[in-house]
Every structure is written in structure tokens, then in C-alpha cells.
Amino acid sequence: MKEIEYFKGVKVGIVGYGKLGQALESRIYAREDMCLVAIFSKREGLVSPYGTLLAKTDDLPSFENRIDYLFLCGGSFSDMEELSIKCARIFNTIDCYDNHAKMSEYISSLGKVNKESKTTSLVACGWDPGLFSMMRCLLSSISEGDATTFWGKGISQGHSNALRQIGGVKDALSYTIPVARAIKQCKDGEYVPDKQKHKRVCYVHKEHSASKRALREIICHVPDYFEGYDVRVHFVSQTRLNKMKQKLFHRGEVFKSFSIKENHFDMNFSLNLDSNPLFTAECLLIGLNALKSLARAKKYGTFTLFDIPLKYLSPLPKPNLVSKYI
Amino acid sequence: MKEIEYFKGVKVGIVGYGKLGQALESRIYAREDMCLVAIFSKREGLVSPYGTLLAKTDDLPSFENRIDYLFLCGGSFSDMEELSIKCARIFNTIDCYDNHAKMSEYISSLGKVNKESKTTSLVACGWDPGLFSMMRCLLSSISEGDATTFWGKGISQGHSNALRQIGGVKDALSYTIPVARAIKQCKDGEYVPDKQKHKRVCYVHKEHSASKRALREIICHVPDYFEGYDVRVHFVSQTRLNKMKQKLFHRGEVFKSFSIKENHFDMNFSLNLDSNPLFTAECLLIGLNALKSLARAKKYGTFTLFDIPLKYLSPLPKPNLVSKYI
Numbered sequence: 001m002k003e004i005e006y007f008k009g010v011k012v013g014i015v016g017y018g019k020l021g022q023a024l025e026s027r028i029y030a031r032e033d034m035c036l037v038a039i040f041s042k043r044e045g046l047v048s049p050y051g052t053l054l055a056k057t058d059d060l061p062s063f064e065n066r067i068d069y070l071f072l073c074g075g076s077f078s079d080m081e082e083l084s085i086k087c088a089r090i091f092n093t094i095d096c097y098d099n100h101a102k103m104s105e106y107i108s109s110l111g112k113v114n115k116e117s118k119t120t121s122l123v124a125c126g127w128d129p130g131l132f133s134m135m136r137c138l139l140s141s142i143s144e145g146d147a148t149t150f151w152g153k154g155i156s157q158g159h160s161n162a163l164r165q166i167g168g169v170k171d172a173l174s175y176t177i178p179v180a181r182a183i184k185q186c187k188d189g190e191y192v193p194d195k196q197k198h199k200r201v202c203y204v205h206k207e208h209s210a211s212k213r214a215l216r217e218i219i220c221h222v223p224d225y226f227e228g229y230d231v232r233v234h235f236v237s238q239t240r241l242n243k244m245k246q247k248l249f250h251r252g253e254v255f256k257s258f259s260i261k262e263n264h265f266d267m268n269f270s271l272n273l274d275s276n277p278l279f280t281a282e283c284l285l286i287g288l289n290a291l292k293s294l295a296r297a298k299k300y301g302t303f304t305l306f307d308i309p310l311k312y313l314s315p316l317p318k319p320n321l322v323s324k325y326i
Numbered sequence: 327m328k329e330i331e332y333f334k335g336v337k338v339g340i341v342g343y344g345k346l347g348q349a350l351e352s353r354i355y356a357r358e359d360m361c362l363v364a365i366f367s368k369r370e371g372l373v374s375p376y377g378t379l380l381a382k383t384d385d386l387p388s389f390e391n392r393i394d395y396l397f398l399c400g401g402s403f404s405d406m407e408e409l410s411i412k413c414a415r416i417f418n419t420i421d422c423y424d425n426h427a428k429m430s431e432y433i434s435s436l437g438k439v440n441k442e443s444k445t446t447s448l449v450a451c452g453w454d455p456g457l458f459s460m461m462r463c464l465l466s467s468i469s470e471g472d473a474t475t476f477w478g479k480g481i482s483q484g485h486s487n488a489l490r491q492i493g494g495v496k497d498a499l500s501y502t503i504p505v506a507r508a509i510k511q512c513k514d515g516e517y518v519p520d521k522q523k524h525k526r527v528c529y530v531h532k533e534h535s536a537s538k539r540a541l542r543e544i545i546c547h548v549p550d551y552f553e554g555y556d557v558r559v560h561f562v563s564q565t566r567l568n569k570m571k572q573k574l575f576h577r578g579e580v581f582k583s584f585s586i587k588e589n590h591f592d593m594n595f596s597l598n599l600d601s602n603p604l605f606t607a608e609c610l611l612i613g614l615n616a617l618k619s620l621a622r623a624k625k626y627g628t629f630t631l632f633d634i635p636l637k638y639l640s641p642l643p644k645p646n647l648v649s650k651y652i
Binding site: 027030100103104107124129131133134136137138140141142143146147260262263264265266267268269270271272273274275278279282283286289304305306307308309310311313314315316318319321322323324325326 | 353356426429430433450455457459460462463464466467468469472473586588589590591592593594595596597598599600601604605608609612615630631632633634635636637639640641642644645647648649650651652
């Protein structure tokens, strides 16, 4: 029995009320088939423009019987792993966890909790990781050789969050910018190491007392996120950052070229997004379609988009898929 | 116990020895993990450049214990449905059946046979239907509105086969050409009926006695394939056709654009192929990865690419997929 019986449809919650949480909230209100029960944040004094109940993450356990599916929008850098595991003990969860380097470990520890707690989690379900992961897997399966990915120009939410965790950083943005020469080399079939494909351009508003030189040094050595990349760090005012934050565009492409004798083949998937968080929110929402199917079938464990047939991502019933899309 | 014990790996057969069958044969010989037991054709006197055994389709039943998976490369127009059903009574099959209009019916009748005969079939597994179907399904699931597809310029194997079935046609090719104005309208968010998006330009080498006017009339009224389209029919010599057949290029794109308030979003998947049959053969080969998984798990029935998680299409084991492609 649901405590809040007058809610119709699927009852969801959001953990994290940054750009992604806010974008997702707006997309949930644009739909009629789900109800946003509460948003959980560690920050105090937040108000939702939609009047959504704002609760503390510590209060999550008391929502056990009121929320069916929990969107984790907390960013991947700091305590995301810990928080996910806490949530998966009680709820079915979906996230767009984006720390590629720790992904296998994350899936494995979350999966154990899911199985113990009889819950289901879908992870890495944004556009990258997410749609782009699907494309890398699909295109790499065709003939020989792996697909290549380029991102940007655009703000990376994951990398911006990583910057904000650093002591002495008040606020920050990290832009991912593809290296033109590297794109050409890849399309010509040359191998380019991942970290040489993109520049990371960081805009940081620092604490007055923080040393620029020390911050640069720290940023350039954040493992997985910045270490090994061509990193530029610019120190700017909060006003400048706020202005930049209005433009959350992003883009990217996954491609693969190969040849069989004299025949050349190009496959390309590209996204051009005016708003990264709004598009990521839409990706989480198709993931929810799959999470619902998995949870209802009592498939307990941690899933990625590699485990899920397309029919579960679509809101349409199977016979309609065949007649409309085959 | 396999009759032909000295074959290592997966034993496959090909039904149909047109352009696709030939391309697939060459791709199978480029791999070491499968063995092409025989190619089945209705035509007499064929010789394989690889020395593959050529057998009559009537002999298929005698290969029951010698072939694990059968590729159906017979074209969709004439007796493909009938032949598929005959094959699925004995073998696990995979095809790139492309008659969109009859797809649901095809899946349903084939599925019954699969269940009775404890076999597994994967259908519509080329690039369209196939990869493009996956993209239409995926992109259409995101936010609102359906994805749009444009093909060409390129030869359509399905439509060319359809022409060749017509009495009085000795040989023929059908080119699909996108209508430039329609592409623009679609990208601007306007609705364009499917049959107004492309022209069908047919090159026909006719029997001496056949009437041009009568053939034009018949071609323009072939249901599903030509009826309702802007169709141009040119009568040409066999020499000219043979020259055109050397260039089996094709291309196409699936895209979707949508807006949320002032934010615009573009998603685009495109293919640019020097050889349509070679690429279709590669698509069938990733399908085989999935068919193997399904058949080994005793999942009897007819499947489409909508039913199959990406991990089954990839030749790599799951943990590698996560570390390489997420």
C-alpha cells in the first residue's frame, strides 16, 4: 500500500538539485504519467519553482514506501558511489554516473547491494556515458576496429563538479574542446591516445586566499578527470561564471570508418545540444522505461544500457515498435 | 554429433547467391571463427571463387545436422517468406527481410514455426531494416516525436529484386534518391509523408517483346515497393546495367530534432557505404553473435533487433564491454 494514495502513475524522487536535478524536475512536470514525490539535497533553504517537496538526503529512508524509482543526480565525483549504495538498499535507482575509470568497480559493488536488497539499478544512463556508450558498443561490433568519440565544445558537468570539490575553489566550469588535428587523424584511421583528443579548459572562481599556482597544480593532477590532458585554467569572477552557466550547450560524435579492400565505410552518430542537462534528463527518462520493466520482472541487480533491449527503452508496446520503426 | 567433425567453430550456410550472398561469403572467409558449409541456390551451374559447396535449395533438409545457423540472403520480394518458413523448420536462421509493410505478419508466422520446431530466427538484420530500425526506435523514444529516415543516393537491393520479379524484365536496378526539399522540410520540423521523401529511379533491361508502356504501368503499381512514389523508369541495355552494378554505394541518415522551450536538440545517425552488400553482410554477422546467444539459451522464436541487448551483438564478453565502451 502506498502511503500517498492520491498520486497516480509512477512515483519518483530526485537526489541532487543541481543543474541536472532541476532539468529533470522540469521534464517530469511536462509529463502526466509520473509524480515527483520529493527532491533530496544536502543543501539547506532550497525552494522548487514547481513546489516540489524538498527533503534532506538523511531523510531518504523515511520515503521507502512513497517512492518507486529514485533518480540519482548528484554528480559522480565526491560521494556519489557511497550515496548510490545507500539509496539502492531501499530504492530502485537510475543514474548517469560518469567516472569511466571506476565504472566496473561501481557496477560490481552496487550490484551486490541490489541483490541483497532486491532492488534494481540502471547506471550510466545519460548521453555519455549512455547513448554514446551504446553507439561505441554497436559501431565497434561491426567489422574490425573500435569507434572513436569526440566531445564538445561544451561544458562537462562531471568535470565541473570535480573542480568544485577541490579546496579553494568556490565555483568552476570545465569545457571540453576537441582537438581539430586529432579528429582529422582519427578519420584518416590513425591511432590517437584518448587524452590527446581533447583539451580541458577550466574557468575557476577561487577563494581569495587560495594560490593560483597551487590550484593549477592540483587541478592538473586530479586522476581520471584532468591528469594527462592538455588542461588550461583561467581564474575568473563569479559574475563571469554565472554568465557562462546560462549557456549549457554541448555536442559530440561517435564515429567509425573502415575499409574492405577498395570499399570505404563511414558510420557516424552525432548530438548537438542546446542544453546538456535537459538532454541528459531526457536520457534518464528513457532509462526509467527500462528500469520499470526490469524491476517489475524482479530482475534484481545493476544494469547498463548494454544489457537492455531497445524495446524496453521505448514507451511503446512491442507490436507498435515493429510496425512503426522496423 | 556433427557429421563433419573436422570443421572447427560455428557451421553456417547461406541461402541465395546474389550480391548479398556473395558479399557474405567473402566476409565469412575473412574470419577464422566460422565455417561456411554450403551455399544454396535455385540457379544451376554456379561456381564459388572460394570453392564453397553449392547446393540446391531443395537439398536443404539433408544438411540438418551439418549447419548450425543459416543466413537467408534471398531477397524479400518473391518467395522469401515461404523459404524462410521452410528453413526455420530445420535451422536457426537470420535474414535482412525488408518488406516493411508485411513485417509484422512475417514475424508472427515465422515465430509459430520457430516455437513448433525449437529453432530461433533473427529477422530484419541488415542496415535498413536493421541498424536504422534501432536508431528510429531509440531516437523516437527520446522526448517527443518520431525520427525521420532518408536513404540514398544508392541502389536498393530490395527494390531491384522487386523489379526483377516482373514478367518482361530481364534485369533491373532501382536507385533511391532523397528529395532535397523534403529533407529541408523535415529538419524544419514539418511533416512529410514517407512516400514523398524519395524518388525511385529504375533502370530496366526488358525482354525484346515487352511493352515499355505496360512495364512502366506495372512497376508504378507494385504495392509497398513503388506504388505511391515518384517513380522514373529508364530502359537501358544489359551492358549499361552491368556497368552500374559495379558501383553498389549507398548512404542514408536517421535524424530527429526537437525543442524544449528555447533549447534545440539534434540527433543524427548516418551511414556512407561504398558497398551496400558488404555492409549488409557485416550487419548479418553481428546479428549472428546475438542469434548464437539466443539459440544456445534455447530461446525459441522470432526476434528483431529491438529484442536484443547490445551485449549480445558484440563479440566481446560483458566485462570488456563495460571497460571499453561505457
